[in-house]
Amino acid sequence: MDSGVKKPGVTSSRVAEHAGVSQSAVSRTFTPGASISPKTRQKVLASAKELGYRPNAIARSLITSRSRIIAVVMAYLENLFYPDVLEELGRALAAENYHLLLFTGFMDRDSDPVFDQLMQYRVDGIILASTSLSSELSEECAAAGIPVVLFNRTTERDAVSSVTTRNREGGKRIADFLVAGGHTSFGYIAGLENSSTNRDRYEGYVEGLAANGYTNLVVETGNYSRKEAEAAARVMLSRPDRPEAIFVANDHMAVAVMDVARYELGLNIPEELSIVGFDDVGPARWTSYGITTMSQPLKRMVESTVDILMDQIASGEIEAEHRILSGELIVRTSARLPQSGIVERDGQRIYRPREA
Amino acid sequence: MDSGVKKPGVTSSRVAEHAGVSQSAVSRTFTPGASISPKTRQKVLASAKELGYRPNAIARSLITSRSRIIAVVMAYLENLFYPDVLEELGRALAAENYHLLLFTGFMDRDSDPVFDQLMQYRVDGIILASTSLSSELSEECAAAGIPVVLFNRTTERDAVSSVTTRNREGGKRIADFLVAGGHTSFGYIAGLENSSTNRDRYEGYVEGLAANGYTNLVVETGNYSRKEAEAAARVMLSRPDRPEAIFVANDHMAVAVMDVARYELGLNIPEELSIVGFDDVGPARWTSYGITTMSQPLKRMVESTVDILMDQIASGEIEAEHRILSGELIVRTSARLPQSGIVERDGQRIYRPREA
DNA sequence: CTGAAAGCGCTTACAG
DNA sequence: CTGAAAGCGCTTACAG
Numbered sequence A, B: 001m002d003s004g005v006k007k008p009g010v011t012s013s014r015v016a017e018h019a020g021v022s023q024s025a026v027s028r029t030f031t032p033g034a035s036i037s038p039k040t041r042q043k044v045l046a047s048a049k050e051l052g053y054r055p056n057a058i059a060r061s062l063i064t065s066r067s068r069i070i071a072v073v074m075a076y077l078e079n080l081f082y083p084d085v086l087e088e089l090g091r092a093l094a095a096e097n098y099h100l101l102l103f104t105g106f107m108d109r110d111s112d113p114v115f116d117q118l119m120q121y122r123v124d125g126i127i128l129a130s131t132s133l134s135s136e137l138s139e140e141c142a143a144a145g146i147p148v149v150l151f152n153r154t155t156e157r158d159a160v161s162s163v164t165t166r167n168r169e170g171g172k173r174i175a176d177f178l179v180a181g182g183h184t185s186f187g188y189i190a191g192l193e194n195s196s197t198n199r200d201r202y203e204g205y206v207e208g209l210a211a212n213g214y215t216n217l218v219v220e221t222g223n224y225s226r227k228e229a230e231a232a233a234r235v236m237l238s239r240p241d242r243p244e245a246i247f248v249a250n251d252h253m254a255v256a257v258m259d260v261a262r263y264e265l266g267l268n269i270p271e272e273l274s275i276v277g278f279d280d281v282g283p284a285r286w287t288s289y290g291i292t293t294m295s296q297p298l299k300r301m302v303e304s305t306v307d308i309l310m311d312q313i314a315s316g317e318i319e320a321e322h323r324i325l326s327g328e329l330i331v332r333t334s335a336r337l338p339q340s341g342i343v344e345r346d347g348q349r350i351y352r353p354r355e356a
Numbered sequence C, D: 001c002t003g004a005a006a007g008c009g010c011t012t013a014c015a016g
Helices: A012-019 A023-029 A038-051 A057-064 A081-095 A112-120 A135-144 A167-180 A196-211 A226-238 A251-264 A298-315 B012-019 B023-029 B038-051 B057-064 B081-095 B112-120 B135-144 B167-180 B196-211 B226-238 B251-264 B298-315
Strands: A069-074 A099-104 A125-129 A148-151 A161-165 A186-190 A217-221 A245-248 A274-279 A292-295 A322-325 A342-345 A348-351 B069-074 B099-104 B125-129 B148-151 B161-165 B186-190 B217-221 B245-248 B274-279 B292-295 B322-325 B342-345 B348-351
Touching (some): A012 A023, A012 A038, A023 A038, A057 B057, A069 A112, A081 A099, A081 A298, A099 A112, A112 A135, A125 A298, A135 A148, A148 A298, A161 A196, A167 A196, A167 A245, A167 A274, A167 A292, A186 A196, A186 A251, A196 A217, A217 A226, A226 A251, A245 A251, A298 A322, B069 B081, B081 B125, B099 B112, B112 B135, B135 B148, B148 B298, B161 B298, B167 B274, B186 B196, B196 B217, B251 B274, B298 B322
Parallel strands (some): A069 A099, A069 A125, A125 A148, A186 A217, B125 B148, B148 B161
Antiparallel strands (some): A099 B099, B342 B348
């Protein structure tokens, strides 16, 4: 394969020689909090600068058993929610002086294929977004002292932490909102069937509808994919008893559903059809869509994720922690409005039936 | 900071002991092509499996001087073009058994702040997407034997390779297309002024218009940002002499421009205003937008990028290589059609005046 | 094919 | 505060 030549690169020993000090002194200069006199430090810094020295993080990792690398496994980047998450994660990890090793692919199955790779790099922690891990591997991480956090998914498994929003309550609130909007027939376009987010949103929605006396729910599956959501919308909207209101399990699919409804079936939104989504992702805010949607507080979700990781890395205690944050039902133009319950917060219209 | 405890983890020596062979034998078992008898290999593999051994990539990197890590510096993930690139890069690098260390942020300035970090990890190569590097740092990479590839940008600098499409020709073709479509007044909504892509697209557009006898170009700047593109569109479209056709420097901005045109100014597209974009990114294909746009062959761009990197890593020769690929003008519904020149290829309509 | 040994570039007790 | 030394977990000549 690669028979390439590598340039040597300057080492701490070379710097030590140049500065007339020991190699230990050079190391201490670059170790925050290490015991070193200002004078020695200055000499070392000067030599380091002159020679263009940079500590070798690989060598440091080897001896400290800390790579300062967090593996992020993420698929499904076509859903803008995840690029946003990634960008925020990059920022948050950089602030903690950690680095982000990215593994893409593998949305619908467990992330086992990449697992071997990431373990070889002795990552200090693992973030799984829109994907999960088999239980054996989760156990292995716990045994190896490597914290794992599921982002926007959750699990019963002992060793794995998670950060989510109140998906169930979200589904329920959407049901309340649609019922208050005067709709009497309902549809659901589902995400991946084995994902906890889809399950929770669905269950909350069903529960909310039932509490209002509605059990006539029509369901099709979009598997969180644009293409499949389009197909699901075609089927659902071609029914003679087409529902008046549809909750689409995320905004990424809701955009597709709206396009199909408007341009293939000529439906006016929201006059003839109400659409509600989930996530509050970029396109939901674009005027063409204006999707009424349950928001997920992305920044706080990322903060929590990094928090959990840093805690467990510092303590060495791997025990599952589940953080559940709250979003809001952001009201825009894709669904008919209820008579009351809409309040304004920070320039956004949100649905809060209790407060109004 | 972190006083955490790390579990020991099983090493090649432990496996050697367990299998009753030397540590070298264990190492050879996990080094493709190394000299090892099938019998020894089997013993080692059995022990490794039993103990849950995985070679330590960090230790390997230290001794081979190859981290098998490629740094990717990428900002501007809100433009779906880049998440798509990232996903494809992940795949392509994984196929070569390389890993992807991601640095986000820093769209509009050079990526110097992250440079130190990435050099400390002794990455084997650097990919810069939607960002660039100062010339001193480029030189430093070359001196250290680390190849650098600019993705979707180019530069005159000696040491840095690049992968782009024919932006200039793209701008020119768009001009021809709009003139052929019968427009007589033209606008340009610019990207970042210091980016080579923006400069080349602009110059090609101006040149193409001039060749057709038009010099009355109106220009506003969107800096590749959605917000600024909206503002630019408002200004341009409120002019009494509003142009009939606008080339927006990328699709990400074109979407914003279309929303402003339709919903704030009530313009019909393409009857009253033609819009052409660049990239052929996801939303360009959504029915709500249907943007006529110059495509960029993302997969081939990624392949070329990884190609250049692998070549230079293998040879140890860092010399700038510039690959320039071709896209097509994909014709959709956001711009008025010329009488002729539109052909069908692979189910897509493209503009190729020569062939028609 | 195999093992003993050197060494990659660091950190960190240890002794002074 | 400082230096000599051990050692992190590997790869790879070297000699057999």
